[in-house]
Amino acid sequence: MAKIISTHSFRGGTGKSNTTANLSAIVAKAGNRVGVIDTDIQSPGIHTLFKFQQGLNRFALNDYLWGRCRIEEAAYDVTDQCAGNVDESTDRTRLFLIPSSLNSNEIARILREGYDVALLNDGFQQLISQLKLDYLFIDTHPGVNEETLLSLAISDVLVLVMRPDQQDFQGTAVTVELARRLEVPELFIVVNKTPPDTDEQALRQQIENTYQCDVAALLPLSVEMARMASGGLFSNRFPDHPFSTQLQGVAKRILR
Amino acid sequence: MTHSSSTAVTPNPNTITVQLVDSASGRIVQAWQFPPLETISIGRAAEREVSIADPYVSRHHAELRLRDGAWWLVALGRNGVLVNGRSITETEIPDGGTFRLSSSGPILRFYSSPLADRELPTLSGVHDAAEFLPQINTEKRDEEVRGIVETDYFKKLREQARELRKGRDTEIGGASG
Numbered sequence: 001m002a003k004i005i006s007t008h009s010f011r012g013g014t015g016k017s018n019t020t021a022n023l024s025a026i027v028a029k030a031g032n033r034v035g036v037i038d039t040d041i042q043s044p045g046i047h048t049l050f051k052f053q054q055g056l057n058r059f060a061l062n063d064y065l066w067g068r069c070r071i072e073e074a075a076y077d078v079t080d081q082c083a084g085n086v087d088e089s090t091d092r093t094r095l096f097l098i099p100s101s102l103n104s105n106e107i108a109r110i111l112r113e114g115y116d117v118a119l120l121n122d123g124f125q126q127l128i129s130q131l132k133l134d135y136l137f138i139d140t141h142p143g144v145n146e147e148t149l150l151s152l153a154i155s156d157v158l159v160l161v162m163r164p165d166q167q168d169f170q171g172t173a174v175t176v177e178l179a180r181r182l183e184v185p186e187l188f189i190v191v192n193k194t195p196p197d198t199d200e201q202a203l204r205q206q207i208e209n210t211y212q213c214d215v216a217a218l219l220p221l222s223v224e225m226a227r228m229a230s231g232g233l234f235s236n237r238f239p240d241h242p243f244s245t246q247l248q249g250v251a252k253r254i255l256r
Numbered sequence: 257m258t259h260s261s262s263t264a265v266t267p268n269p270n271t272i273t274v275q276l277v278d279s280a281s282g283r284i285v286q287a288w289q290f291p292p293l294e295t296i297s298i299g300r301a302a303e304r305e306v307s308i309a310d311p312y313v314s315r316h317h318a319e320l321r322l323r324d325g326a327w328w329l330v331a332l333g334r335n336g337v338l339v340n341g342r343s344i345t346e347t348e349i350p351d352g353g354t355f356r357l358s359s360s361g362p363i364l365r366f367y368s369s370p371l372a373d374r375e376l377p378t379l380s381g382v383h384d385a386a387e388f389l390p391q392i393n394t395e396k397r398d399e400e401v402r403g404i405v406e407t408d409y410f411k412k413l414r415e416q417a418r419e420l421r422k423g424r425d426t427e428i429g430g431a432s433g
Contacts, residue, residue: 146409153417166391173392177401181410182417196309197285210392223311240301242309 002128005254006138006155008148009162010171012043015192015219016161019247020139021049022235023159025082026251028095032134035075035127037061037098039120039151040141041110044100048230050078052097060101064123065115071123072130074098081233096131117146121154135254144175152179157186157254159216163193164203169210176211188216190250195221216253217246272296273367274306274320277354296320298357298364299333312361320349320366327368329355 007020020036028034038046041062047054054060059074075096082095101107128136138151152158158179162168172189179187189207194200204215220242225234235244272293276286288306290296298306301315314333321328329349331337335358337344349355354365404410 144404149404149410149413153413154420170392170397173394173397174400174404177397178404181401181405182414183421185421220309222309227311240315242302245302 002133002136003156003254004124004128004136004138004154005157005159006140006151007159007161008140008152008175009142009160009168010144010175011168012142014142014161014163014168015225016142017046017139018049018225018230018234019159019161019190019192019219020137021046022233022244022247023251023254024095024135024137025233026235026248027135027137027254028079028093029083030251030255031092032255033092033094033096033132035096035098035131035133035136036139037124037127037136038100038139039147040139041065041100042107042141044102045230046139047097047099049233050081050095050097051232052076052078052081052099054099054102060099060106061123062101062103062106062110065110065119070130071098071126075127075131082236092134094131096127096133098127117150120147120150124154143171144178149178149182152184153182155184158184158188159250160187160189160213161192162189164191164195164198164207165193173211176213186253188214188250188253190217190219191215192219193221194218216250219243219246271368271370274298275365275367276308277363277365294322306364308357308362310357310362312358314357317357318355327366329353329366333357335359335361 005023007016007023009016017040024034024036036046036050038044038061040046058076059069061071061074063069064071064074075098077094078097079093079095083093124136124138127133138155140148140151160172160175160179162172176187189211191203191207194203200218204218207215222241222243224238224241225243228234228237234241235247238244272290274288274290274296275284278285290305293305296306296319297304297316298308298318298320299316300309300313301307304316312335314335317331317333317335318337319330319332321330327349328346329337329339329344330346331344338356338359339347339349339353344355349366351368352365354363356363
């Protein structure tokens with residue numbers, strides 16, 4: 001039975017897509033078939049981390065939602081970017097990306113007309129079945145709306161990414177409560193962009209006490225990450241960096 | 257850890273201190289204390305006794321080594337170690353000596369004798385966790401949550417999620433049975 005993991009933030013700029021991409025790659029490299037779907041249709045971006053080039057002849061999630069293709073036709077094998085040197089005949093490790101369209105007309109149409117959210121759920125199940133996925137990561141749009149609530153509702157695991165920042169605290173509290181009401185089986189917080197001289201133990205304790213929720217990782221604010229500028233998978237480039245080793249810990253929880 | 261304003265010296269089992277010093281202000285940013293040791297490794301890797309996440313710091317940048325009662329600073333990383341602005345391979349380092357990891361990297365200060373409690377870095381040298389204390393307005397949170405969970409969409413979604421999970425549990429039970 002495939003596991004569905006949603007990564008969500010109340011606000012943008014928390015590093016959610018970087019976290020999703022790196023986490024999915026770590027899980028895939030553990031010998032799994034993994035899908036990553038970018039449901040942030042209004043501001044897609046995770047594809048850059050897999051160095052995926054969107055082209056005129058390539059389908060995206062938007063095409064599926066408008067009935068132009070089957071969802072698996074918008075799935076692209078990016079295993080090379082994730083693990084590299086994996087024999088094409090190998091069943092596992094595999095990582096598939098389902099990107100959202102960068103086309104401004106497509107984005108404007110979504111904003112103008114919306115779409116049938118139920119189709120998303122059908123799409124998730126179809127992806128799992130057709131691609132024989134072990135794990136499906138959903139990179140959600142920030143904030144609370146119908147599609148993010150849907151992702152929360154169908155997820156086995158919800159990873160809430162936040163910064164130690166007053167702008168994130170209140171909204172994350174709302175999302176935690178909604179996730180509880182939706183009875184998401186597993187929920188934990190990842191604190192990203194933690195300044196280098198932070199008392200980590202105290203911060204972890206404060207957040208766990210406030211939200212009554214585990215902190216699965218404290219990811220450091222990193223000069224190397226800023227320099228990489230979402231141009232690739234950080235955990236591949238810097239596997240021993242604290243950012244990567246912390247995410248490996250999160251992956252272990254997901255792989256349980 | 258609290259800062260004592262008393263002048264009395266409290267015995268401290270940790271006799272060795274390495275401090276990370278902010279180069280602009282001279283303020284102590286972080287400090288590591290150790291019981292008697294013969295080698296202290298310094299670098300970017302998490303397993304180092306002194307681990308510093310800085311792009312100018314090599315994974316295993318340097319070591320402090322105790323030899324015949326004196327402490328030596330040994331450069332290991334390719335970015336070099338500087339003492340008084342000069343690159344060194346290895347040099348004896350005195351109590352209170354400072355050195356820099358690479359020409360653009362962090363400055364460290366080394367103490368081989370116990371520091372009195374009042375000289376230890378205070379929480380002002382480490383970001384006070386209270387700066388990050390999540391401040392939640394629970395009334396506002398509950399009001400926002402109420403506004404969402406009482407919608408027909410949310411109620412329907414919750415029921416659908418329950419059915420979906422029930423179906424999955426049945427499928428898992430059937431597969432394992």
